[in-house]
Amino acid sequence: MVATDEELVARSMTGDADSFNQLVLRWERPIYALAYRVIGRDEDARDVAQETFLRAFRALPGFKGQAKFSSWLYRIALNLCRDWIRRKKRTPIVDMPEDVDFIEMAADQGPVESIEDLVARNEMSRIVAEGMKLLPDEQRTAIVLKEYHGLTFQEIADLQGCPLSTVKTRLYQGLSVLRKHLESQGVTSFASGRAS
């Protein structure tokens, strides 16, 4: 039986570090992914993710369970990302992983994905990353939380501290900027199966 976040939090509050480490194991990758997509640097995203869990551990006695543990973690991580961006005073830069080896990746992918598809996918990833870089922080964060973490509009509004309508506006404006950027890069056709 897998313990829920709430159960692990309760045990962690009694001083059980192992329970908290289970929470870390469960949430480290989403938090890292969030930080990476918001600030765009691998090493800094790792630092932010680690600092998120450290702060969460220290602040655990103050966590009263008003929000979900994951929302609480997201809030800490987003605050750290915002601090990072302010401190560095630089636009988030999205780095492609340095050690990408297309040949090895092709070997890992097997016969399903051809090298051409793989190269196209990496090119698409690069273009998307560049487009995300163009967005203001609020729009980028809203899109990241919605697209990659599946938060509801209301949850994003709570995290960003803004009205629900503002979240929808940010999403619409962000997606529109990305649309123009993709079109400017010659990307015009998608399999639009995600539209509801």
Add this chain to the structure above:
Amino acid sequence: MSLMFSCDDKATLVAYLYDEVDAADRQRVDQHLRQCAVCAAEVGALAGVRTGLTQWAPPNAELGFTIVRAGGEPSAASHPAAAVPGPPPWWNTVPVWAQAVTAIFVLAVSAAVANVQVKSGPGGLAISTGWMTPAAPAMATPAAAPPATDESWKPALTALEQQLREEIRATRETGTVRAASRPSDGDDATLRRVRELLAASESRQNRELALRVTQLTRDMNIQRRADLLRVEQAIGHTSVEMAKQRQTVNYLIRASTTPQQ
């Protein structure tokens, strides 16, 4: 709520795009999209952007964060562990100025209790503690004793000088050299002492020599192991490079031989 969907209602359009609308709104938007080509194209394009977003993945980083308490055993030694200190000690919550004032106060009370007395005089600085009568300055600081003013040592010195002169004269008269005569008992003891010192010195030098030789041997072994490791790493790196080259060639061959579709 209006019955017709407006093209300017982007909030509802986004909600429709993410499937966070109620059934009534969904029906309104669906109906509108069937009639409005512009909105239909926009929804299609935005859905395409969402598809494009799925292509952006963060690097597959190895994380493995582990929380350990400071001074405790890490739960997973192979993972990078972030040491978390316990709660801050209580004195960290006291302002620095308050800590300084408290320290001075404690020092002053301690000095008063111990009856510390610091005296400075011609004999130098004298410090005494306790409630007993302080010792005489001459005892406390013997180096600071006042210089002797009487000249009682002069006759003794004169007598000593006289005795030495007489002994020298007697030696010249006998014509013998004491140094060449049979060593007395005192000389034997000195000789034994010198031999012992020489033996001890030789033993010490031998020990130091052995220590240095051992050290040198150990250094050479460490250096040899480091060199071997470096060579092995260089060989391993070369092997990896060769494997990559081989893989590249294989893929090129495979790609060139695969029929175009």
